[in-house]
Amino acid sequence: MIEAVVINRVEAESKDCLTLHFEWDRPVSPGQFVMVWIPGLDEVPMSISSIGPEKAMTVRRAGEATEALHALSPGDRMGVRGPYGNGFELNGMRTLAVGGGVGMAPLMPLLRTMYADVAIGARSADELLFEEEARRYCDKVETSTDDGSRGMRGNAVQLAERMMDEGDYEQVVACGPEVMLYHLFRACEARGVHCQMSLERYMKCAVGLCGSCMLGKERVCIDGPVFDSARLRALSEFGRSKRDAAGRSVGL
Ligand SMILES: Cc1cc2nc3c(=O)[nH]c(=O)nc-3n(C[C@H](O)[C@H](O)[C@H](O)COP(=O)(O)OP(=O)(O)OC[C@H]3O[C@@H](n4cnc5c(N)ncnc54)[C@H](O)[C@@H]3O)c2cc1C
Ligand code: FES
Numbered sequence: 201m202i203e204a205v206v207i208n209r210v211e212a213e214s215k216d217c218l219t220l221h222f223e224w225d226r227p228v229s230p231g232q233f234v235m236v237w238i239p240g241l242d243e244v245p246m247s248i249s250s251i252g253p254e255k256a257m258t259v260r261r262a263g264e265a266t267e268a269l270h271a272l273s274p275g276d277r278m279g280v281r282g283p284y285g286n287g288f289e290l291n292g293m294r295t296l297a298v299g300g301g302v303g304m305a306p307l308m309p310l311l312r313t314m315y316a317d318v319a320i321g322a323r324s325a326d327e328l329l330f331e332e333e334a335r336r337y338c339d340k341v342e343t344s345t346d347d348g349s350r351g352m353r354g355n356a357v358q359l360a361e362r363m364m365d366e367g368d369y370e371q372v373v374a375c376g377p378e379v380m381l382y383h384l385f386r387a388c389e390a391r392g393v394h395c396q397m398s399l400e401r402y403m404k405c406a407v408g409l410c411g412s413c414m415l416g417k418e419r420v421c422i423d424g425p426v427f428d429s430a431r432l433r434a435l436s437e438f439g440r441s442k443r444d445a446a447g448r449s450v451g452l
Contacts, residue, residue, distance in 0.1 A: 397427055
């Protein structure tokens with residue numbers, strides 16, 4: 201069921217991301233997502249980046265649908281249905297959270313709830329997301345940028361590898377571009393560190409019926425989007441290929 205929600209606040213986060221805050225009284229777990237309906241245009245999946253009484257989604261400008269979401273102002277309405285997906289499993293393990301680009305969005309509800317150290321990666325300083333807010337909740341927050349404009353010069357995987365080698369983490373929780381997640385997964389496997397990673401696939405129904413989000417035998421909309429180490433090991437497409445809107449397999 202699509203529900204109309206009213207935008208309360210719009211917050212600029214980085215060069216190409218903003219956060220839309222809205223009232224929605226559905227319970228949401230960290231890592232779950234909604235389908236956002238933009239009348240006359242499209243319906244697209246978005247993670248929930250704040251799960252309190254006021255919810256939020258953090259949107260990176262990518263194409264037509266996200267451009268339309270960027271044009272919304274306080275008082276405007278949008279349609280949402282959900283929440284969908286399994287979300288992250290909260291547990292007591294000593295955790296490193298790793299976010300690449302807008303991949304920080306589904307990690308924020310976790311960071312407000314559990315103790316974790318954080319590695320945030322982006323192409324450049326003006327694309328880093330949620331560094332200041334993460335510092336409010338977490339003792340250790342490190343950043344990396346591809347161009348070296350803030351934090352370590354390099355990518356989020358290189359930063360996470362350094363932090364894993366210095367720390368004694370039992371678990372990594374992560375979201376970001378799949379190639380980044382694949383290399384991070386391999387780094388975790390090499391160190392015996394358990395992981396939970398949030399993956400993306402093309403979504404239409406979001407309720408397990410249409411098959412557009414298949415990843416091997418898994419439907420990312422209902423079996424994911426969060427997969428743990430054991431399930432990632434079994435996914436031969438992980439880090440290699442995905443399906444486009446027409447269902448064709450394309451390389452990442
Ligand atoms: C579970 C999940 C959670 C997501 N969370 C966020 C988030 O918190 N913030 C954010 O900015 N983005 C998020 N995305 C990505 C977001 O859905 C796409 O960026 C958006 O759909 C792009 O639409 P567009 O029309 O603006 O761009 P387009 O030009 O149509 O597409 C740009 C890219 O987005 C992908 N995309 C387009 N439509 C879909 C779709 N229906 N399902 C999946 N991918 C699509 C395309 O494959 C393409 O790679 C998430 C995706 C998934 C699957
Ligand atoms: S989006 Fe339809 S089965 Fe997952």
